Each structure stands twice: as structure tokens, then as C-alpha cells.
Amino acid sequence: MSKILFLVSDEAMIAQARDVLGESHIDIELSTAFSNQAVKVVQDYIAQGVDVVAARAGTALTIKQAEVNITVVEIPITSIDIIRAICEEDLRGQTIAFITYSTTVFGLDTLADVLGVTLFQHVVHYGDNIEQAVKEAASRGANVMLGGARVVAAAKHHGIPYILLKLGRESLLQAAREAVQIQKALEIEAAKSGFFSTIIDYAYDGIVTIDQEHNITALNPKAQQLVRIDKVSAFGQNAASVLPQFHLSETVDSGIESLHNIIDVNGTKVICNKIPITVNGRPYGAVATFQDISKIQQMEEVIRRKIYARGHVAKIGFSDIVGKSPIMIEAIEMAKDFAVTNSNILVLGETGTGKEYFAQSIHNASKRADGPFIAINCAALPAQILESELFGYVGGAFTGANKEGKQGLFEVAHGGTIFLDEIAETDYVNQGRLLRVLQEKTVVRLGSHKVIPVDVRVIAATNKNLEELIDENKFRDDLYYRLNVLTLELPPLKERKADIHLYAETFLRELSADMGRRFRLTKDALQLLEDHAWLGNIRELKNVMERVVATCKSDVINSKVLSMNLRKRRISINAPSSKEDRVTREIMSALKDAKGNYTAAAQILGIHRMTLRRRMQKLNIEY
Structure with a gap:
């Protein structure tokens, strides 16, 4: 801790200051020195850790003028000090010169009247000769000199009566309190400076x-x-x-x-x-x-390598998504618009429409592209395992738990994106925990009370109608509205027939490279592909291409070869109930009126397009 130094003129004043300051429990160094001697004394004490010095006016001024690297506090002269000094002698009727450095003491005329003396202040400035000041004061009619040690020495030299102005209790305490406050402020400033210096240096x-x-x-x-x-x-x-x-x-x-x-x-x-x-x-x-x-580029490369090593990376971009039909181009453009935001996204689409492709592409086009991309299928895990995977757990949280605990996927995805596929399959408990993450941007591991902040963008996907599930009390409406900030609806392959041959040819190129062959489709085969219902969408089309390549002896794939590998779906031979029959007729009629456009047909029926597709699948309707 830094120290405070009090400089006084003689040993008697040291004893007085020690008594007064000791009562106040203020830790202060005391030394004798005045005028030019003070500078050398102060410099010695600075080396010992002193950073605040208190002294009488003349000595304080000398230290300031020497520009010593220390804070100087002037010990004040109070009216009480003057009264006490004059009252110690019988000076009634005397003319007293109060000689001091620049400090103005108000009310001297009033003091003089009370004490029965004539009293005036004679101000000297830094560099003035004190002996000359004493002579000037005498020439003004003063027959007694009042001041500090230097004034007393000059008066004694000229044989003029004098009074030593001693340090009063009040003056000492006032200066000490000011010095302590300054010392505290200096320590706070030094701590701040050290704090910021450390940050800057490292x-x-x-x-x-x-x-x-x-x-x-x-x-x-x-x-x-x-x-x-x-x-x-x-x-x-x-x-x-x-x-x-x-x-x-x-x-x-x-x-x-x-x-x-x-x-x-x-x-x-x-x-x-x-x-x-x-x-x-x-x-x-x-x-x-x-x-x-x-160096920045090297650091980014290291980060990317670490993310790739963990497998938490999105490898798909918008350029990898196949599709030139207007409805697909519209979906891609909307996804690109969504990518530049930080909002949660709900992706709607039938099975096999490429929901994860879009999720990865959105991540790679966003500001989070350098962060991790975590994908999890919510339907693939039991509820309790899904909970521990998403939110993590501490050691011993449950039987069979890793004794060191485990990070949850939300923690792993910090700074990046998490893709929750088949979100509709989550149970109510996990839905509640997901809601908390979205609301508070924090996670709590299983078996812990510690709150961990996370910065994660959520992209959720489903092939079900969440609004219907809400009506059936199977999905939380508050979670739905948290997820459904931005909605991206992916069209089924049936609604973009122009893209079917693009996918088929893309898959064939990949398969040809693997097998060292060059497969191609005939026009009649392409027409057969366009006429197929593709209830499994892109995934079903890829499976068909793989079956064809595996069984085709020739590199040319015609409609005959293709038809052998298409799994046709027929309406059940069991007679439908009257309700099923009615629903089937309504759907077929709406599809006919809408000329096969599923979106328009759904609007005619007053239902969501996803609901229409699900009912068609359930009733084995192809159109």
C-alpha cells in the first residue's frame, strides 16, 4: 500500500503531529524539512513508496515548483491557528504582520478587534526573499512577525519579535483527511491503469x-x-x-x-x-x-479444422441445391433472405424434400458460417436420451452417465446453428426445455443448477402440421410461435416436374462415377419419371436411380427398365369406409379443379397443403 508523508519544520511539530494523527489511526510518515531541503527529502521518500505529501504553504509551493512526481496537499492555516498563536503571548496593542505564501485568510480584521491587536497579512510569492519580506512588513509598522519557521528565522536575524505559527489539530486533521482521500483515488486509478495495461499488453x-x-x-x-x-x-x-x-x-x-x-x-x-x-x-x-x-486467416483455418474434426460442419451450400423450376427458385431466394437474419426458422416440407440441405445452406450463407452446425433428428432418440443429448448432463446425473458429465448439443453449437429435424416428434418435457433455451438463451445441464449462456440459431423442420398438433395438445403453442419466426415451405417433387430430370441426371452422374460407367436416360424414361407421384420426393427418386443402376445391364435406361424399378402405389383393395370415400372424392375433385396444383387444391378444401399431402398418403391417393 502507498504511503502519505507529512513534512513539518522541527521535532516539536513532529511530536504534535504524531499525537494528533495517531488518535485518528491514520498511517502517515513524518519528517522535518522546509524550503529547498524538502525536495531532496521528498525524492527519498518517493523511492520508499510515498505518493502523497502534505506540507505548509511555502514548503508545498517549493515541491510543486520543483515538479517532483508526487501529489502535494497544502496544510491549511485556519483562524483558530492564528488565535491560538496570538493568545499565547500578551500582545494587546501590538501591530502584527502575518507573513504567508499566497494563502488568504479571511476575517483578519474581525480577529484583530477581538484580540485587541492590529493585524495585517503580508503575502510573499515563490522565490521572494523572506528577510526582505520581514523588512517590508516592519516598514509597514509591524513590530511582531507571525509565520512559519522561515519567517521566525528571518525575524530573529533582524532582532524583531516573532510568533511561530504552529500546526493546529484542526489543520493537521483536515490535511490528513484530504491526503487519505487523494491516496485512495490514486490507488483506484493505479488499479484501473494496471487492469487496462494488462489487457492491452496481453x-x-x-x-x-x-x-x-x-x-x-x-x-x-x-x-x-x-x-x-x-x-x-x-x-x-x-x-x-x-x-x-x-x-x-x-x-x-x-x-x-x-x-x-x-x-x-x-x-x-x-x-x-x-x-x-x-x-x-x-x-x-x-x-x-x-x-x-x-495470422487472421491462419486462425480461421485452425478453427475450421477443429470444427471439421468434430464433424460439426455444414458441407452444403445453395449452389448444391438442384432446381430450376420457378417454385424452387422462389424457395431458394427466400432461404437466402432468411440467411442474413439471426431469427429462428421453421422449415416445412414432406419427407425427402431436402430440408437439411436448406438448413445447411442457410447456415453457410449466414454470419455464423464459421461456427458449428449441429443436426439432430428428434424422432430418432427416446425422450430421455434426446434430453441429455440436447442439454447435456453433469457427472452422476443418472445411471450410466459419464462420470465427467457431457456437453449438450446446444453448448456445442454455441456461436453457430442447430438443426432440429422432425421437431413434431419431441415430447412435452423436451418442448418445455427447448422453449426455455429460445426464451432465455441459456441451458441447464441435467443434474445441475448452473445456468450456461448460449448463442445459437435454431432451424427446426417438420413434415407434419404443427397447428393441428397444437389443437390436439401434442405440441406447445408457445414453442411453435418461438420457432415459427420465419417460415420456409419446400415444394414436393410432384409440384416441380421440371426439376425431376435434373435430379435424376445428377444422381446418375454420381453413380456412374462410382461404377466407372456412363448411364443415360431415354426420353420415354424421363417422361415416366415425370408421371410418377414421388410421394417420397427426392429421397425416393435417388433410391430408384440406385436400384436401376444396380440392376441395369446396359448403360441406356429406357422406360421398360425404369418401370420395373418403380414401386407403384395402388389404392387399397379394401373398401373404404363411407367417410374415407367421401374425403377421397373431395380431394380428387379439388385436385381436378386445381389442375393438379396441390397448393390450390388445399385452398379449395380450406386446409394446409401439408394436411392435404398427409391425407392423400393415408388414403393412398395418387394424382
Whole structure:
């Protein structure tokens, strides 16, 4: 802890100060010195950790003028000190000169009347000769001199009566309290300075700061390395002469931040951010932070390698999605628009329409592209296992749990995206926990009370009508509205026949490469593909292509070969109930009126398109 030094004129005053300050339990160093001797004494004490010194006016002024690196507190002179000094002697009728350095004491005329003396103040300034001041005071009619040790010495030298103005209890305590407050403020400031110095010195970025005069005030080790100049040489130098390429002076003068500037520093390309420092609208300087671009690229590569090593990466982009039909292009464009936001997305589509392809593409086109992409099928795991996978657990949370615990997928996905496929299959308990994550952006592991903040974008997908499930109390409406911020509806393959041959040819190219052959489809085969219902959508089409390639002896695939591998779905031979018969007729009629357009047919029936597709599948309706 730093110390406070009190300087007084003699040993008697040291004893007095020790008694007064000791009663107040203030830890203070005491020493005798005045005038020019004080500077040397103070310098010695600074080396011992003193950072605040208190002294009488003349000595305090001498220390200040010497520009010693220490805070100076002036021990005040109070009216009580003057009264006490004069009352110790019988001085009635005397003319007293109160000689002091620049300190003005008010009410001296009133004091003089009360004490029965004539009293005036004779002010001296730094560098004035005290003996000359005593002579001048005598010439003004003073026959007694009142002041500190130097005034007493000069008066004694000229044989003039004197009174030593001693340090009063009140003056000492006032100065001590002020010194303690200053000391506390200095310690707080030193702690802040040390805190920020540590941050700056150990920052990965190079950091340079300048003041309002454009002079360099800080240059951290990383900056010294990049600009090839040491801190000592740069400190206090004008930034324009030492670091001209940064143009930091312009940042101070304009008060405008400048971000992501690419500049050349000794042959190294760095990316630099320049920020003005203002207080109450006034410029106080500027700070520049910068990094070697090649190091940033290396770091990004390391991060990408780590993410790939864990398998938490999206490998699909929008360029990988096949489709040229207007309805597919519309879906892709909407997904691209959604990608630039940070909102949750609900993807709706039948089985096999490529919901995860879109989820990966959205992630890779978003600001989270460098973060992890986690995909989980909610229908593939029992409820309790799904819970531990999503939210993690602490050691011993349940029988068979890893003794060290395990991160949940939401924690793993921090800074990235989590894709929850078949979200409709989650149970009510897990739905509630998912809701909490979305609302509070935190997770709590099983068996723990610790709240862990997470920054994750959620993309959920389903092939079911969640609104119907809400009506059936199988899905939480509050979770639905949290997920359904942005809705992306993927069209089934049946509604984009123009894309069928694109998918078929794409799959055949991949399969041809694997088998070392060159398969191709005839026109009649392509027509047969377009006429098929494709209730399994893209996934079913890929399966058909694999079966054809596995069984076809020739590289040419015609309608005969293809038809052998198409699994036709027929209406059940069992007679439908009257209700099923009625629903079937209504659907067929709506499809006929809508000319096969499922969206239009659903609107005619007043139901969701997904509901229409599910009912058709249930009733084995092909159209």
C-alpha cells in the first residue's frame, strides 16, 4: 500500500503531529524539512513508496515548483491557528504582520478587534526573499512577525519579535483527511491503469493510443512487433511522424471511427480499426487496433479444422441445391433472405424434400458460417436420451452417465446453428426445455443448477402440421410461435416436374462415377419419371436411380427398365369406409379443379397443403 508523508519544520511539530494523527489511526510518515531541503527529502521518500505529501504553504509551493512526481496537499492555516498563536503571548496593542505564501485568510480584521491587536497579512510569492519580506512588513509598522519557521528565522536575524505559527489539530486533521482521500483515488486509478495495461499488453491485437495532441500514449507488445519500434522510443512522439500509415491524427480531428481498413505496415498487410476517444463530446485522443491479415486467416483455418474434426460442419451450400423450376427458385431466394437474419426458422416440407440441405445452406450463407452446425433428428432418440443429448448432463446425473458429465448439443453449437429435424416428434418435457433455451438463451445441464449462456440459431423442420398438433395438445403453442419466426415451405417433387430430370441426371452422374460407367436416360424414361407421384420426393427418386443402376445391364435406361424399378402405389383393395370415400372424392375433385396444383387444391378444401399431402398418403391417393 502507498504511503502519505507529512513534512513539518522541527521535532516539536513532529511530536504534535504524531499525537494528533495517531488518535485518528491514520498511517502517515513524518519528517522535518522546509524550503529547498524538502525536495531532496521528498525524492527519498518517493523511492520508499510515498505518493502523497502534505506540507505548509511555502514548503508545498517549493515541491510543486520543483515538479517532483508526487501529489502535494497544502496544510491549511485556519483562524483558530492564528488565535491560538496570538493568545499565547500578551500582545494587546501590538501591530502584527502575518507573513504567508499566497494563502488568504479571511476575517483578519474581525480577529484583530477581538484580540485587541492590529493585524495585517503580508503575502510573499515563490522565490521572494523572506528577510526582505520581514523588512517590508516592519516598514509597514509591524513590530511582531507571525509565520512559519522561515519567517521566525528571518525575524530573529533582524532582532524583531516573532510568533511561530504552529500546526493546529484542526489543520493537521483536515490535511490528513484530504491526503487519505487523494491516496485512495490514486490507488483506484493505479488499479484501473494496471487492469487496462494488462489487457492491452496481453491482447492478441496490436494496440496504439494517442492523446488530443496526437502524441503516442500507449503501444502494446504486439504493436511494437508489427510496427518495429519500441515503446520507449515511440512514447510521447507525434503519431503522424512515427506511424504515418495509420492516419490516427485524422481520427482525433474528425471524431469519426474508421473500421476494417487494410494498410501496409513494413510490408505486412494488417486490418485496422480506428476509434476516436471522446468525453462529453470533446476529443481526447484515438485508439487503433490491428492484426496481421495472414495470422487472421491462419486462425480461421485452425478453427475450421477443429470444427471439421468434430464433424460439426455444414458441407452444403445453395449452389448444391438442384432446381430450376420457378417454385424452387422462389424457395431458394427466400432461404437466402432468411440467411442474413439471426431469427429462428421453421422449415416445412414432406419427407425427402431436402430440408437439411436448406438448413445447411442457410447456415453457410449466414454470419455464423464459421461456427458449428449441429443436426439432430428428434424422432430418432427416446425422450430421455434426446434430453441429455440436447442439454447435456453433469457427472452422476443418472445411471450410466459419464462420470465427467457431457456437453449438450446446444453448448456445442454455441456461436453457430442447430438443426432440429422432425421437431413434431419431441415430447412435452423436451418442448418445455427447448422453449426455455429460445426464451432465455441459456441451458441447464441435467443434474445441475448452473445456468450456461448460449448463442445459437435454431432451424427446426417438420413434415407434419404443427397447428393441428397444437389443437390436439401434442405440441406447445408457445414453442411453435418461438420457432415459427420465419417460415420456409419446400415444394414436393410432384409440384416441380421440371426439376425431376435434373435430379435424376445428377444422381446418375454420381453413380456412374462410382461404377466407372456412363448411364443415360431415354426420353420415354424421363417422361415416366415425370408421371410418377414421388410421394417420397427426392429421397425416393435417388433410391430408384440406385436400384436401376444396380440392376441395369446396359448403360441406356429406357422406360421398360425404369418401370420395373418403380414401386407403384395402388389404392387399397379394401373398401373404404363411407367417410374415407367421401374425403377421397373431395380431394380428387379439388385436385381436378386445381389442375393438379396441390397448393390450390388445399385452398379449395380450406386446409394446409401439408394436411392435404398427409391425407392423400393415408388414403393412398395418387394424382
